[in-house]
Amino acid sequence: MAVKEKKQAVPRVKMPEQAPEVRRRNFKEVPLGLTDEMAMTEASRCLQCKKPACVEGCPVSVDIPGFVHLIAEGDFAGAAERLWQKNALPAVCGRVCPQEAQCEGNCILGKKGSSVAIGYLERFAADRAREQGGGALPEVAAKTGKRVAVIGSGPSGLTVAGDLVVKGHDVNIFEAFHKPGGVLVYGIPEFRLPKEIVASEVKTLEKLGAKIELNSVVGTTITIEELFEEGFDAVYVGVGAGLPRFMDLPGENLIGVFSANEYLTRANLMKAYLFPEYDTPIARGKNVVVLGAGNVAMDSARTAMRLGAESVKIVYRRSREEMPARAEELHHAEEEGIEFVLLTNPTQFFGNDEGRLVGMECLKMSLGEPDASGRRRPLPIEGSEYRIDCDLVVVSVGAKANPLLTNSTPGLGLNRWGNIVADPVTGKTTKKGVWAGGDIVTGMATVILAMGAGREAADSIHDYLTRGW
Amino acid sequence: MFKIVNREEMAQGTIILNEIEAPRIARKAKPGQFVIIQSHEKGERIPLTMADVDPDKGTITIIYMVVGKSTASFSKMAVGAEYFAVIGPLGKATHIEKRGKVVCVGGGTGIAVLHPITRALKEVGNHVTTILGSRNKDLLILEDKMKKASDVLHICTDDGSKGHHGFVTDVLKDVLAKDDISLVVAIGPVPMMKFVSSITKEKGVETLVSLNPIMVDGTGMCGGCRVSVGGETKFACVDGPEFDGHKVDYDELSKRLRAYQEDEKKSLEQFEKKA
Ligand SMILES: Cc1cc2nc3c(=O)[nH]c(=O)nc-3n(C[C@H](O)[C@H](O)[C@H](O)COP(=O)(O)OP(=O)(O)OC[C@H]3O[C@@H](n4cnc5c(N)ncnc54)[C@H](O)[C@@H]3O)c2cc1C
Ligand SMILES: Cc1cc2nc3c(=O)[nH]c(=O)nc-3n(C[C@H](O)[C@H](O)[C@H](O)COP(=O)(O)OP(=O)(O)OC[C@H]3O[C@@H](n4cnc5c(N)ncnc54)[C@H](O)[C@@H]3O)c2cc1C
Ligand code: FES
Numbered sequence: 001m002a003v004k005e006k007k008q009a010v011p012r013v014k015m016p017e018q019a020p021e022v023r024r025r026n027f028k029e030v031p032l033g034l035t036d037e038m039a040m041t042e043a044s045r046c047l048q049c050k051k052p053a054c055v056e057g058c059p060v061s062v063d064i065p066g067f068v069h070l071i072a073e074g075d076f077a078g079a080a081e082r083l084w085q086k087n088a089l090p091a092v093c094g095r096v097c098p099q100e101a102q103c104e105g106n107c108i109l110g111k112k113g114s115s116v117a118i119g120y121l122e123r124f125a126a127d128r129a130r131e132q133g134g135g136a137l138p139e140v141a142a143k144t145g146k147r148v149a150v151i152g153s154g155p156s157g158l159t160v161a162g163d164l165v166v167k168g169h170d171v172n173i174f175e176a177f178h179k180p181g182g183v184l185v186y187g188i189p190e191f192r193l194p195k196e197i198v199a200s201e202v203k204t205l206e207k208l209g210a211k212i213e214l215n216s217v218v219g220t221t222i223t224i225e226e227l228f229e230e231g232f233d234a235v236y237v238g239v240g241a242g243l244p245r246f247m248d249l250p251g252e253n254l255i256g257v258f259s260a261n262e263y264l265t266r267a268n269l270m271k272a273y274l275f276p277e278y279d280t281p282i283a284r285g286k287n288v289v290v291l292g293a294g295n296v297a298m299d300s301a302r303t304a305m306r307l308g309a310e311s312v313k314i315v316y317r318r319s320r321e322e323m324p325a326r327a328e329e330l331h332h333a334e335e336e337g338i339e340f341v342l343l344t345n346p347t348q349f350f351g352n353d354e355g356r357l358v359g360m361e362c363l364k365m366s367l368g369e370p371d372a373s374g375r376r377r378p379l380p381i382e383g384s385e386y387r388i389d390c391d392l393v394v395v396s397v398g399a400k401a402n403p404l405l406t407n408s409t410p411g412l413g414l415n416r417w418g419n420i421v422a423d424p425v426t427g428k429t430t431k432k433g434v435w436a437g438g439d440i441v442t443g444m445a446t447v448i449l450a451m452g453a454g455r456e457a458a459d460s461i462h463d464y465l466t467r468g469w
Numbered sequence: 470m471f472k473i474v475n476r477e478e479m480a481q482g483t484i485i486l487n488e489i490e491a492p493r494i495a496r497k498a499k500p501g502q503f504v505i506i507q508s509h510e511k512g513e514r515i516p517l518t519m520a521d522v523d524p525d526k527g528t529i530t531i532i533y534m535v536v537g538k539s540t541a542s543f544s545k546m547a548v549g550a551e552y553f554a555v556i557g558p559l560g561k562a563t564h565i566e567k568r569g570k571v572v573c574v575g576g577g578t579g580i581a582v583l584h585p586i587t588r589a590l591k592e593v594g595n596h597v598t599t600i601l602g603s604r605n606k607d608l609l610i611l612e613d614k615m616k617k618a619s620d621v622l623h624i625c626t627d628d629g630s631k632g633h634h635g636f637v638t639d640v641l642k643d644v645l646a647k648d649d650i651s652l653v654v655a656i657g658p659v660p661m662m663k664f665v666s667s668i669t670k671e672k673g674v675e676t677l678v679s680l681n682p683i684m685v686d687g688t689g690m691c692g693g694c695r696v697s698v699g700g701e702t703k704f705a706c707v708d709g710p711e712f713d714g715h716k717v718d719y720d721e722l723s724k725r726l727r728a729y730q731e732d733e734k735k736s737l738e739q740f741e742k743k744a
Binding site for chain 2: 176177178214215216217220221222242243244246248252253255258259261262265266270271275276277278279280281283354355356402403404
């Protein structure tokens with residue numbers, strides 16, 4: 001009892017950050033990381049619960065008390081190794097997981113005071129290990145002679161590949177883009193997830209023996225059937241939910257209306273914020289509106305601010321409580337001067353003679369009864385139309401499944417939204433020898449869930465390769 | 470991979486041909502499909518149609534006009550140099566079938582895009598009339614190959630230095646008046662496709678055009694290549710690039726092609742200063 005109260009009395013660590021007025025104009029990472037002392041103090045707040053609720057909240061069951069304890073002891077390398085047992089991308093997850101809804105949300109300390117900063121500690125241990133040269137590589141089992149094709153190099157594909165290569169299988173990753181990492185490189189901006197971290201994780205995978213074939217769009221460059229003909233014994237599909245949703249509103253094809261995918265891909269993957277050093281241009285809006293309120297919307301809004309916008313508004317049809325973005329992203333966005341225009345829905349876009357966006361019309365909304373999603377349904381308020389002047393709109397209202405691969409793969413069962421149907425436990429699809437997981441199965445979800453699906457599938461693929469379907 | 474094995478300058482050096490090693494793509498590509506190319510890691514992703522493929526040799530051929538920074542940088546690459554990335558084949562292949570009498574209309578580098586389609590149309594037994602247009606005789610490309618792929622070949626130049634003095638549309642009108650044409654394929658600058666389509670629409674002749682909006686990924690994930698066709702939004706990279714010419718909103722396409730005009734100018738100027 002006394003210990004618990006004492007630990008509660010120690011305030012939760014605050015991660016040092018770039019000041020909002022500075023960082024809103026640069027692409028450098030916002031939180032700067034903990035010092036050794038900060039990390040050790042924070043780690044010693046952990047109660048080391050016998051039945052750790054935090055672990056239950058973690059989709060891949062990281063041994064949280066274990067790694068936190070090692071940090072408290074000053075054994076940072078040991079902490080990183082403990083993390084790697086369950087999570088191949090801790091430096092990524094420490095930065096982008098919605099901790100408040102997972103591990104930290106379950107922390108006993110959080111019930112009365114503030115939870116242990118598990119995300120910060122995860123990031124800390126992984127960063128220290130990387131700075132010190134990455135730590136020891138896991139042992140690779142003897143070659144089995146079996147070959148696995150992994151399609152897509154997002155968190156899901158990277159996890160499957162890592163697990164299977166360690167189990168002794170030959171693994172080839174096929175990636176459509178010219179860089180591996182999936183959303184981690186094309187979607188999530190540098191200021192939230194430095195790309196060198198993703199690159200370093202990928203390099204580890206290559207050191208373990210996984211091969212990556214970039215610029216390969218499976219479905220067109222090569223089909224799944226052809227992969228089998230080439231001698232692959234199993235295929236994992238982790239192609240994400242890469243298709244943008246638009247709103248089907250008049251004026252949506254004006255110059256200046258972008259999907260978040262295009263806007264963020266130009267900015268992140270193509271490094272358009274460094275134009276003309278990099279060749280890809282990006283539209284720099286003065287008055288920017290972002291439609292939607294998830295992580296993608298926050299990333300778009302904060303990117304627009306960094307590209308020099310005078311004003312950036314998030315326009316969202318529900319209220320603050322329903323916003324799906326991580327708490328930290330909302331908070332950061334607000335600090336950086338992003339305005340939230342809530343209970344508001346766009347109805348059309350206006351352009352000039354050159355076909356460039358100059359404004360949009362919105363309707364105010366009110367909240368009605370909860371709908372199927374459990375959230376209160378937004379209802380338009382009649383006659384409440386008004387105009388917002390803007391020269392750039394980023395539509396971030398979700399993503400759907402890309403049919404390029406699924407259309408070219410006979411026998412692969414899909415649901416009515418075009419997502420691949422896969423066994424929730426094993427990841428097996430309706431087609432023999434083919435597994436799937438991550439956003440292509442669940443619709444857009446989270447990094448850690450995509451990784452969790454990859455891990456389960458890797459176990460199932462290993463079973464298949466050693467024992468049969 | 471992606472090594473340049475052959476390079477030719479056409480049209481006074483303003484149009485360049487590159488034959489590139491890309492075995493996987495060469496094996497699968499069909500007429501009408503394109504690739505996305507990047508010359509180096511910091512480069513832009515540029516869509517270019519495959520003017521030819523050699524599955525045995527494992528090569529693809531692109532023919533591009535030097536218009537801006539990226540194509541200018543491509544044009545500096547010698548035989549033996551390697552492209553950083555070549556992705557494809559992308560887009561839907563042209564639907565090739567025996568229709569009877571067809572007309573193929575090409576302008577500028579559109580002729581390169583048109584060539585494999587024309588050849589395929591002829592191979593399945595169509596009677597092919599081809600009309601090519603360019604500003605002057607020196608800017609005309611692939612005349613011999615197009616001649617081989619066609620039953621009748623007409624050439625038009627804006628300045629009258631070769632063939633008919635005037636636009637492809639003049640000749641097209643004559644051909645449509647004389648013959649019973651079942652299909653027109655028009656590939657070239659947007660205004661050319663627009664005018665061809667308005668003529669064939671009047672006559673009720675089915676028309677196929679190949680659109681060239683600004684692209685990023687070429688796989689349907691960015692939506693940058695959206696075009697309005699028959700009042701509906703389509704993604705040219707996966708739904709096209711070929712569409713019913715009578716339904717395309719050419720004015721919207723022309724405007725969208727100017728989205729980055731100022732940046733593109735700046736980028737080219739900087740590149741030329743360095744070079
Ligand atoms: C902007 C943005 C911000 C986000 N922020 C967060 C966050 O803060 N926290 C969080 O937990 N989640 C976040 N998410 C969601 C998270 O990124 C995804 O849930 C996760 O990346 C899904 O992983 P995946 O492996 O299924 O697919 P992806 O990461 O989408 O990777 C799929 C890969 O497959 C490739 N591919 C697609 N088709 C083919 C093909 N036919 N052939 C070959 N390769 C192909 C793609 O190019 C891509 O590289 C965010 C998403 C976005 C877009
Ligand atoms: C499916 C498709 C097939 C094409 N095939 C050919 C071909 O076979 N031969 C050929 O010469 N050209 C072709 N093009 C056009 C070619 O992609 C552009 O000329 C090229 O991108 C110009 O790039 P740049 O940097 O040199 O010029 P920039 O200075 O960047 O741009 C000049 C003009 O090119 C267009 N453009 C710019 N960026 C892109 C982009 N990423 N995608 C498309 N257009 C862009 C714009 O209209 C712009 O105003 C094709 C385009 C598409 C979409
Ligand atoms: S180029 Fe991105 S969707 Fe077509």
